[in-house]
Amino acid sequence: MQNEIEKLSDNELFKLLSKKNRESEYAFLEIYRRYSGRIYAYCKRFLGNREDAMDAFQDTFVNFYKAADEPKDMTNLPAYLLRIARNVCLNFARQSRTTTQLEDYMYFENKSDQEEQDELLGLIHTALQQLPPDYREAFILREYEGMSYQEIAELLNISLALVKIRIFRAKEKLREILAPYISELSKM
Amino acid sequence: MDTGNFSEKIIEFLDGELPATEEPNLFLALSVNEELRSLLKEHLAIARSVRSDFNSIIPPASAVQNIARALRFKTIEDAGPSLKPLFFAKFGRTAVLMLSTAIITFLLTYFFLRPETNTNPQSPKAIVQTPPMIISSVESSSVPKISSSPRTVYIVKENQSSDKSFAQANNKNLEEIEQTFPRPTYNNSSNNLLLETTKQDNVYRDRSLNLVLSSTSRTKNVPLAKYPESSNVHSGWDFGINLRGIAGKSFPNPNIATSNSVLNNVSLGLYFTQWDDIKFGMEFGKELFGLSYNNEINGVQFAYEQKPALFWAAVGVDYTLPYSFYYFQPFVTFLAGGSQIGGPLVKGIGGLRYRPAYSNLELYLGAEGTMLLYQNQKVYYLTRKVGLTYGISIIF
Numbered sequence: 001m002q003n004e005i006e007k008l009s010d011n012e013l014f015k016l017l018s019k020k021n022r023e024s025e026y027a028f029l030e031i032y033r034r035y036s037g038r039i040y041a042y043c044k045r046f047l048g049n050r051e052d053a054m055d056a057f058q059d060t061f062v063n064f065y066k067a068a069d070e071p072k073d074m075t076n077l078p079a080y081l082l083r084i085a086r087n088v089c090l091n092f093a094r095q096s097r098t099t100t101q102l103e104d105y106m107y108f109e110n111k112s113d114q115e116e117q118d119e120l121l122g123l124i125h126t127a128l129q130q131l132p133p134d135y136r137e138a139f140i141l142r143e144y145e146g147m148s149y150q151e152i153a154e155l156l157n158i159s160l161a162l163v164k165i166r167i168f169r170a171k172e173k174l175r176e177i178l179a180p181y182i183s184e185l186s187k188m
Numbered sequence: 189m190d191t192g193n194f195s196e197k198i199i200e201f202l203d204g205e206l207p208a209t210e211e212p213n214l215f216l217a218l219s220v221n222e223e224l225r226s227l228l229k230e231h232l233a234i235a236r237s238v239r240s241d242f243n244s245i246i247p248p249a250s251a252v253q254n255i256a257r258a259l260r261f262k263t264i265e266d267a268g269p270s271l272k273p274l275f276f277a278k279f280g281r282t283a284v285l286m287l288s289t290a291i292i293t294f295l296l297t298y299f300f301l302r303p304e305t306n307t308n309p310q311s312p313k314a315i316v317q318t319p320p321m322i323i324s325s326v327e328s329s330s331v332p333k334i335s336s337s338p339r340t341v342y343i344v345k346e347n348q349s350s351d352k353s354f355a356q357a358n359n360k361n362l363e364e365i366e367q368t369f370p371r372p373t374y375n376n377s378s379n380n381l382l383l384e385t386t387k388q389d390n391v392y393r394d395r396s397l398n399l400v401l402s403s404t405s406r407t408k409n410v411p412l413a414k415y416p417e418s419s420n421v422h423s424g425w426d427f428g429i430n431l432r433g434i435a436g437k438s439f440p441n442p443n444i445a446t447s448n449s450v451l452n453n454v455s456l457g458l459y460f461t462q463w464d465d466i467k468f469g470m471e472f473g474k475e476l477f478g479l480s481y482n483n484e485i486n487g488v489q490f491a492y493e494q495k496p497a498l499f500w501a502a503v504g505v506d507y508t509l510p511y512s513f514y515y516f517q518p519f520v521t522f523l524a525g526g527s528q529i530g531g532p533l534v535k536g537i538g539g540l541r542y543r544p545a546y547s548n549l550e551l552y553l554g555a556e557g558t559m560l561l562y563q564n565q566k567v568y569y570l571t572r573k574v575g576l577t578y579g580i581s582i583i584f
Contacts (some may be wrong), residue, residue, distance in 0.1 A: 025261045032252060040247035058251055062258045110576070120237045142203060149205050162278045168196050175230050182233050 004138045010077035018066035029064055035078055036061070038145065039085050045140045046089040048129040056092050060085040079155050082145065086137065086155075093133055120182070127177040135170035142167050194221070199226050202235055249483065249490035290458065290470065346493045426461040427469075428583040434556060436575020438478035442493035452476055452497040455579075459506060467506040471523060474499050479529075500527040500560075502535065513563055517541045519552070530562040537577055550581040 005013070005026045041058055044053040064084050074080060128136055141147045141155065146175035153163045197214045200206040206214065218224050255261075434453040446452070455473030479494045502525025509518040523535040539554015558573040 022262065025201065028259075028261075029252075032255075036251070038248045040251070054248060054251060057247060058254050058258070061255045065259050093582075120233065121240070124234060124237055127285070145234070164200070164205075168199050170229060171199050171234070174234060175227070178234060179230055182230050184496075 010034075011074050014068060014074040014077055015071040017065060018071045020069075027063075031064075031077065031081075032061060035081050038078060039081055041081060041144060042085050042140060045125070045128060045144055046086075046133075046136065047092055050124065052092050056085065056088045059088045062089065066162055070167050078145075079147075079151065082141070083155060090133065120178075123178055123181055124174065130177060131170055131173055135166050135173060138163060138166035139170035140172070190283060194218075194224050195227055198224070198231060202231055237562040246491075247328035249492045252490065275460070287470075290444070300455075322440060411530070427580045428459050428461070428467070428550070429458065430457045430550075430552075430579055431455070431578025432457070432552075432577050434473070434475055434575060434577050436475075436558065436573040438476065438495070439572045439574075440493070441478045442480060442481040442495050444493065446476055446495050455577075457504070459581075461502075465508040465510065467508075468504070469506070470501065470503045471525075472499070473499045475558075475573075477527070477571050477573065479562070479569070479571060481562075481564045482567070484565060496529075497527045498560075500533050501525045502533060504535075508541065515542050515544050517543070519554070521554075527560055527562070532557065533560045535559075541581075548583045550583065552581070553578045553581075 008016070008027070008030070010031070013027040013031050017024045017031075036057075039044040040053065040057045043060070044050065047056060060081065064081060067084070123151045128139070131139065137156070138152060141152045142149070147155065149160055149163045149167070152167075153160045156163070194214060194217045197210060198218075201211065201214055218228060339460070355544055391440075432455050434455060436453070451474070453475050455471050457469055457471035459467040459469030463468050474497050476495055476497050479492070479496065481492055483492050484489050502523035504521055504523035506519060506521040509520070511518060517538060517540065519537075519541050521535075521537040523533075523537075525531065525533050527533045535556060535558045537554050537556045539552055541550050541552040543550045554577050556573075556575055556577040560571045560573075561568055563569070
């Protein structure tokens with residue numbers, strides 16, 4: 001049965017979910033296998049801390065399964081999952097507003113290229129949390145989810161122009177935050 | 189030149205969203221504007237870092253279990269971590285049998301075969317087992333002398349008169365005329381108790397022959413078992429119960445919050461003293477173990493980390509080294525058994541025992557190393573632990 005499930009398309013899997021039987025559980029597992037990494041990454045980057053991300057990630061899949069109560073067509077399953085994840089994350093973000101000082105994260109020592117890269121990644125994660133949620137969301141969808149501006153516009157239900165503005169401002173803001181550190185790293 | 193406008197175009201270009209018709213203008217601006225080139229470098233550095241981060245986030249393995257529980261799935265729970273209590277499933281009956289045997293043996297030996305004790309202050313619990321030489325002679329010229337070779341061997345118990353049944357047991361026609369048996373004396377020198385020679389004539393009358401027989405009972409100098417001066421002297425069936433705590437670090441050691449209570453790291457043991465310095469026994473314990481293993485669910489490998497408090501059981505041997513310093517004695521213990529999730533499990537303990545004079549209590553402190561091998565989905569994993577152990581024994 002597992003082999004057969006693996007061959008099904010996202011749309012076929014989604015239709016199976018509404019059966020709420022053993023078959024639907026296998027279909028859910030297959031969807032989880034395909035997209036759990038992306039969704040967890042989204043939650044982690046959006047919320048910035050592991051505990052909230054874990055809770056949001058689990059809520060996303062629980063809500064997703066519960067919502068699939070009728071066999072309707074699903075044209076873009078990952079986008080649908082992302083939309084659920086986004087709503088869950090926004091709720092979490094409203095509930096817990098934690099801030100991290102970028103300076104707390106910084107320490108300069110002699111580091112290898114990989115260590116520098118890791119350090120920059122850490123800085124980006126921290127800086128992301130300092131962005132307004134709208135900008136952060138657009139940035140994550142573009143950079144981490146690899147979605148086009150058009151797809152983001154459809155997912156967020158906003159205009160293409162607004163997507164461009166949010167992404168531009170997010171990146172500019174990030175660059176401004178990180179510029180001193182990037183130049184410092186490039187000198188070493 | 190409007191840097192802000194070009195900054196926007198740089199981002200669109202890096203995102204692949206800049207119309208091809210606008211690219212020449214951007215390239216021209218970059219070629220002449222140092223500030224724009226710095227902007228490009230900074231955006232590129234960020235983009236490069238972000239893209240290298242694509243596969244680095246994996247959902248925790250426990251997430252799928254939590255989701256399955258929330259949705260009351262049967263499928264995922266079936267496919268979940270299969271750390272079943274392999275040890276007790278496989279060896280439960282054997283373990284129960286061993287335990288039952290140990291309890292029955294203990295009860296039998298304790299209540300029926302337990303050697304008698306006495307109150308000799310020089311050796312509080314000593315039981316002297318010495319074969320007196322019985323030499324008989326006949327006080328009659330008409331009857332040849334009875335062989336002077338030992339006729340029998342019997343047990344003389346300290347502080348008791350000789351066994352009255354001796355004469356009857358060896359010759360029913362013998363009638364006791366007089367029978368005394370003085371208490372043996374002891375010479376305590378250099379930890380050796382010497383039972384000194386005793387001599388006694390026992391006189392019997394043979395009713396059938398109307399003869400008087402005289403038997404002389406002697407005991408040899410018998411060195412008694414050597415014990416530390418301050419210790420009680422144990423017979424071969426002494427046993428002790430020990431309760432010990434374990435404080436150790438597990439490798440691997442997942443960063444999972446646990447209730448690291450004393451009751452989660454404790455062991456109860458029952459040991460029999462087979463020889464003076466060697467004990468055999470068994471222990472049952474509960475202990476926190478860090479586990480790190482993989483689980484395949486629907487063809488997907490999930491990495492699991494757990495830190496459960498596992499029950500374990502083992503048989504062991506304990507050796508007390510022949511050195512002592514005041515009331516301290518070094519010891520080593522080796523245990524082998526299994527745990528709730530499989531095995532084998534082996535433990536090595538080394539440390540010091542403290543046993544005050546005339547006390548039935550022992551305190552001990554030592555270092556402990558543990559290795560637990562367990563299996564999940566036909567793959568073996570090893571967890572090691574090192575730490576301290578401390579406890580108390582009651583010797584019966």
